[in-house]
Amino acid sequence: MLRKLKSKVNAVLFVILVAAVVALAGTVELAAKELPPIKIGAAGPYTGDVSKIGLDGLNAIKMAVEEANAAGGINGRMIEIVEADDAADPAKAIIVAEMLAMDRNVIGVVGPMNSATVQAALPTYQRAGLPIISQSATYPPLTEMGYSVMFRICPRDDAQGPAAAKFIVEELKAQKIYIIDDKTTYGQGLADQVEPALKAAGVEVLRGQIDMADRDFSPILTRVKAANPDLVYLGLANPAQAASLIKQAAGLGLDVTFMGGDGLKEKDQLIDGSGGLAEGMYVTSIGKDIREVPEAQSFIEKFEGRYGAMSVFSGQSYEAANILIDAARRAASDPMAITRDKVREAISKTDGYRGILGFPISFDAKGDVVGASIFVYQVQNGEFVPVAEYSASVSGN
Amino acid sequence: MEELISQVPQQIVNGITLGSIYALLALGYSMVYGVLRMLNFAHGDVFMVGAFTGWGVLMFFAEDGQVAAPILVLAAMVLAAVGATSILGAAIERFAYRPLRGGSRLVTLISALGVSIILQNAAMILTAGRAKAIPAELLIPQDLVVRAAGATISATRLAMVVVSAVTMVLLDVVVFKTKFGRAMRATSQDSEAAEYMGVNTAQVIALTFVLGSALAGLAGVMIGLYYTQVDYMIGFSAGMKAFTAAVLGGIGSFRGAAAGGLLLGLAESFGVLIAPPVYKDAIVFAVLILTLILRPAGLFGKPSVSRA
Secondary structure (H helix, E strand, O other): OHHHHHHHHHHHHHHHHHHHHHHHHHHHHHHHHOOOOEEEEEEEOOOOOOHHHHHHHHHHHHHHHHHHHHOOOEOOEOEEEEEEEOOOOHHHHHHHHHHHHHOOOEEEEEOOOOHHHHHHHHHHHHHHOOOEEEOOOOOHHHHOOOOOOEEEOOOOHHHHHHHHHHHHHHHOOOOEEEEEEOOOHHHHHHHHHHHHHHHHOOOEEEEEEOOOOOOOOHHHHHHHHHHOOOEEEEEOOOHHHHHHHHHHHHHOOOOOEEEEOHHHOOHHHHHHOOOOOOOOOEEEEOOOOHHHOHHHHHHHHHHHHHHOOOOOOHHHHHHHHHHHHHHHHHHOOOHHHOOHHHHHHHHHOOOOEOOOOOOOEEEOOOOOEEOOEEEEEEEEOOEEEEEEEEEOOOOOO | OHHHHHOHHHHHHHHHHHHHHHHHHHHHHHHHHHHHOOOOOOHHHHHHHHHHHHHHHHHHHOEOOEOOOHHHHHHHHHHHHHHHHHHHHHHHHHHHHHHHOOOOHHHHHHHHHHHHHHHHHHHHHHHOOOOEEOOHHHOOOOOOEEEEOOEEEEHHHHHHHHHHHHHHHHHHHHHHHOHHHHHHHHHHHOHHHHHHOOOOHHHHHHHHHHHHHHHHHHHHHHHHHHHOEEOOOHHHHHHHHHHHHHHHHOOOOHHHHHHHHHHHHHHHHHHHHHOOHHHHHHHHHHHHHHHHHHOOOOOOOOOOOOOO
16 A cells, blocks of 8 residues: 555656756747847946046947847847946956956947046956957057057047147247146146147147145136236146136136037037037047037937937947947857957957948057047037048057 | 246135135034034034035925026025025034934944935935035036135135125124023033032033034035035035044134134145145145144144043
8 A cells, every 4th residue: 555655646746857957948949949038248437527527428339239139139149238337446446357257248348438447447358368448548558558458449649739739839839738637547648749749839838736626726827827828728637627618717707719619519518518618619529520520420410319419438438339249240250159259359350330420430450449530629609510630640650 | 836826816716715615514523522522423414414405405496507696596595505404413413423422422423324325325315426516606606706816706705705704703703602501511510510510411412413413504505606516525524624623623622613613624725736636635634744743733723621
């Protein structure tokens, strides 16, 4: 009797076991049909002083990924974004780089956006063999240090600085320039490029520094006023700080023309933030205003419909994300065989990619973009209006 | 050299403007130190809350880049900021310091640092760490200036200095001529003895916090209009400077705090005549160290007597 029962129990257990195995096999088969997602990192300042450009860049990256996924992802694998907020802080940039490096499904990174954060995080990315495409880090040495994972789609400050100097000397005919920088890799780096170019043209140059955390600019502005320059060049990374400085200059009765770099070309923070006092100011830009590029119109419409006015680097971020996705698609025909190294190789072979920036994008051996231009804009009636264009090729490049 | 001398009048104006704000803040530090013998490190962050409150009120009334009645909006900003910081100051005293009274002074100090960190982080989360531009031009045209003796004085600065001076005179009257002022001074001198004489020291301490915080709120609105932006970290640097000013003047002393604030502002402005502006903070603290070497109790402070 007992034995009979035991065999019955065994039989039931056996049936359950078989059913379980079949069910498991079924799920395994199902999963095989759907490929695991592939990840790209998005590193930038999503909190902190310059978070506006960071978040607008992130939104543009999200749009690029969404469109790519709708078109089948990367050869059948859906793309996921890993957000890596560095708050424009070099120390945090290293931490988030480690985080991205450890996730083996991350095959490439868009960003970081600030020169200082790229500089800090590059050794980590290099060790992990993880390729990065920065949309906005313009500090020249970044591509001179032999890091094979480094690419950027913006021209360098040794193109931007001399172009600004050329404009100051030839168009504005200024004779005495006061340069103020903010001690950041970007701000001071750009100022360091403008100064020798101006001096080479025989113009008198004075320099002063502030700190990114400064809010009271009257000490330096009083010095500037006493020096009585024709133009004040701002090597600043934060457009809100520049707007505040311009307002305080008016309060000191300082009537002078201001000029700044690409980081300040931010309508709502610089122009609106200065309450109209930025009128007449010049900024250089590392790319054409994409509003003038026909291929960019649908992007602009979609972006602004969703997130409101674009930031200076929204278009650059969208382009960088698309170049990374394009390279990943070319990296390997078998989507499961895509590796970081193959993606890096494919990015370096990018040849005349035509996106929304208005010029075909390729990279030179250092990872610098080829064929870009520097534009000069002036604030006229509360808008940035293009007034000059210079080639961004650097001698020896 | 000529260029240097031409900057002197302007740097005096810069120094007095900044100094008057430091003075208002230093008074709050000093008063609280007087009655409680504690350093209220959250004071700078109360000031930050005042600045943000002013910004919020201005943005509420600003429509299409315009403000209907600038004077009324300005008054509303000050009232709201002073109200908010008074309540905040009272709450901090009630919940973060009073329960710890009687314990070690170090415990209250840690609690103050804690409150400071909480306020800073709360503001950081609420603003995503981003500086908020204050459209001060809606209230006072930024290029409206007075030129005198080689200096340019903007309307904003003039208003700041006048308001600070009037406030400090009123405060002086409160402290030295009213019953509350007498109770406060008595508590400062010896809280135990004051209590025996019938002074409600708990009430005096609470009111002192409210008064100090109200001054910080007023200073916050003014600094916001002067800097034309506000962010969650402004309390930290301003707090450090105000603390320095209070120590410089002799902590616990009223007139010392006011003098210390002015002196600090002037030192900061004059320092940049001889050194690059980026060293202005180094100059400020060098002045503090020198003063303390020469007069350990500060300019107006009395040498401390150990209490039984």
